[in-house]
Amino acid sequence: MVNKRLNAKFIGNAILNSPVEYALQILGDKSTLLILKSIWLGKRKFEDFISGTGVSRGTLSSRLKFLLDHGIIYKDIYQSGPRRYEYKLTEKGLDTYPIASYLWEWNNHWTENSDVPEELIHTSCGNYLNLSSNCQHCNKTIKISDVQFQIKENLKFSKLTSFKARRSENSSNNISNNIFQIEDLLGDRWTGLVYAGLLYGLRRFDEFNEALEISTNILANRLKKFLDAGVIEKRIYQHKPARYEYRLTKKGRSGYLTAIHLHFWANKWMLNSKNNPISLIHVPCGKDLSIKTICTSCSEVVEPSKVSVPLSKAATAL
Ligand SMILES: [Zn+2]
Ligand SMILES: [Zn+2]
Structure with missing residues (x-):
């Protein structure tokens, strides 16, 4: 993102009222992301989610309910006596395919423990789905350095309706460089917001603290996690006393397409393109x-309904 530096509070206010904050309230949870990943990879049934994700039964039930309530998945009866359901993606859920695809591309490229490449198929042509994100107007490939953001100055911010807070069974400690997965990048709301802050030009500890209304211990924890994972680096900007700022590394910047698609997904499905401050x-x-x-x-332009899992995987999942 290329921009002149703006006031931290101004940026923070926009982020906290942006579609990305909406999206993170729904998707910014590690268990939720693991469940969605399972569904994308062809799992449909409660027991398959348990074995596939390692999420506990109670957490699984509450996250499935949450995804149902928000219209991302729906229940389909596959057996009537006793009644059993499968969980499938709605149109809104299917429309997260660019997010899923870029998340896995990032994972496969930057982490070492991806034993099985996670891939989707473009059913129109039968090939593995490899996306290019292009501008609708000029057709150029979207690069991070070509995207600028504007914050509507006079927009009256109305606080987001907060969804019922979920208690996250926090997983964010002890993440080493090699096993840092993309689920960890978006796997809790704060991590996602700090990442959004970095993309929108926040750099210094005090800026994040002020802009995102995040407590200093949570902020320190998330920045350390990013540093350990090589997503950001520290640069000194003042000697005596030494002061540092944080910048995204190449690895960190390469998550921008996920963030941009998250922005558009939430804008389309949750804000109905209204009142987006950014x-x-x-x-x-x-x-x-x-x-x-x-x-x-x-x-071809990829339609959400033309994205599927590889047949061999779908067969084993059923
Ligand atoms: Zn194709
Ligand atoms: Zn363009």
């Missing part, structure tokens, strides 16, 4: 950014 501009053409996702194998 707009993104595509610098090469100067227009408001809107994205089309194209399959690099067949060059």
